[in-house]
Amino acid sequence: MPNAARAELDAAGITHPALRAGYTACRALNATHGRTYFLATRLLPAGRRPAVHALYGFARYADEIVDDLDDTRSPGEKAARIDALEAQLQRALAGDGPEHPVLAAVADTAARYALDPRHFTDFLASMRMDTTVTEYATFDELARYVHGSAAVIGLLMLPVLGTTVPRVEAEGPAAALGVAFQITNFLRDVGEDLDRGRVYLPTEELAAFGVDRELLTWCRRTRRRDPRVRRALAHLVAHTRAIYRRAEPGIGMLEPVSRACVSCAFTLYRGILDRIEAADYHVLHRRVTVPVHTRAAVAGPGLVRALVARARA
Template sequence: MQSSARAELDAAGITDPALRAGYAVCRALNAHHGRTYFLATRLLPAARRPAVHALYGFARYADEIVDDLGDARPVAEKAAQLDLLGTQLQQALAGERAEHPVLAAVADTARRYALDPAHFVDFLASMRMDTEVTEYATFDELGRYVHGSAAVIGLQMLPVLGTVVPREEAEDPAAALGVAFQLTNFLRDVGEDLDRGRVYLPAAELAAFGVDRDLLTWCRRTRTRDPRVRRALAHLGAHTRAVYRRAEPGVGMLEPVSRECVACAFRLYRGILDRIEAVDYDVLNRRVSVPPRTRAAVAVPGLLRALLARARA
């Protein structure tokens, strides 16, 4: 285990060897798969980072049951595995010993921060939708999915981050930020999602610009750009920016020692939208990302502000 990982666990008072191993697995998942998210997490006080890694690790673990492109298992088998995961999680949350390291870590985090068990139920319900639903007709339909897959992640984070206002007041912006991150991913990953047989962009919004699933698939297969697709993606990008605006006031509602973490994630994820716009919405056959130099330009000043906030605290 890396010295920084050990220092985080020590700061959080996590001493049980099995739990430490579970948190280490979650941290590795975050570092490998969530570069932007992991970088932002580094701005938190060390004692709070393991909980964030655990929540990310559990979400990633469930997501991989559904979205492993190299996995040819039938949909029904994946759904059954999600059901089993839900049962095992409920048992772990009730105090039973979890054999899987990720479940052990996330159950420990849930107990430490008194997380609402309903959020985990809603999250797994959305993961189950990924085994059954391949497209969404409207934003309202998509909203039911992103509530469990994204909004509840923001709500789970609030007890870890802490607030300077009543927590209920910060819940709507926190949920909106989770949704904004998810919508950003949908725009960035539209081509990869097509390869998985899914379209998360609402069909009604696409149809308004003359776009449907067949056109997206054809553009993906032939590596052809189409002005109708560009206009549709620009429209959805503008919608996503509006969600970021709803979320932005929530940053100031957080405890000062946590604000820079969320502000960094906010800037970096919104920066993905900037990159999508910079390539003129040509995302069907490329994966845009924030360049390392830009990530550093956001993170380093954020780190200095975070250290100052900790000193004041």
């Protein structure tokens, strides 16, 4: 176990060896697959980090069931695995010792922070949708999916981060931030999602610019540009920026020791939209990322703010 992980678990008062192993597994998933989130989480007080790692680790574990390109199981078989995961999670939340270390960690986090179990149900409902739904016509249709896949993650995070206002006041911005992150992912990963047979960008929004699945697939395969795709993606980037604007006031509603973390994630993830624009929306054939030096430039001042907030607390 890395020294940093050990220190975080000690700070959180997590002593049981099996739980420590579960939280460490979640931390490794976050460090490997969620570099931006992991960097932002480092700005939290050490004792709060394991809970964030547990929530990320669970989300990643469930997502892999439906998104692993090497998994040749049928949609029905994947849906059955999600059903089995939900049953295991319900038992874990009820206090039965789960076999999987990720479930042990997330159940412990749910108990520590009195997390609403309905959010986990909604999340798994969206994961189940990924086994059968391959596109969404409108933003209203997509809203049901992103509520479970993204908005509830923001809602689950609120008790961990803490608020300076009644929590219900912070729920709207927290949910909006989760949705903004998710749609940013859709824009960044549109090519990879095509490989999985899915188009998350609303098809009616695309059609307004003369874009359909066939054109997106052709652009990805040939690495050719098309002005219709450029205009459609520019429109959707602008739409996503508006969601970030709705989410931003929520940062000030968080406890001071948590603001630097969320502000860092906000800035870096919104920066992906900047990278998409800088590439002139030619992103179907490659995955844009925020450069390491940019992440460091954002995280450095954030660390200073986090240390000041902790000292005052």
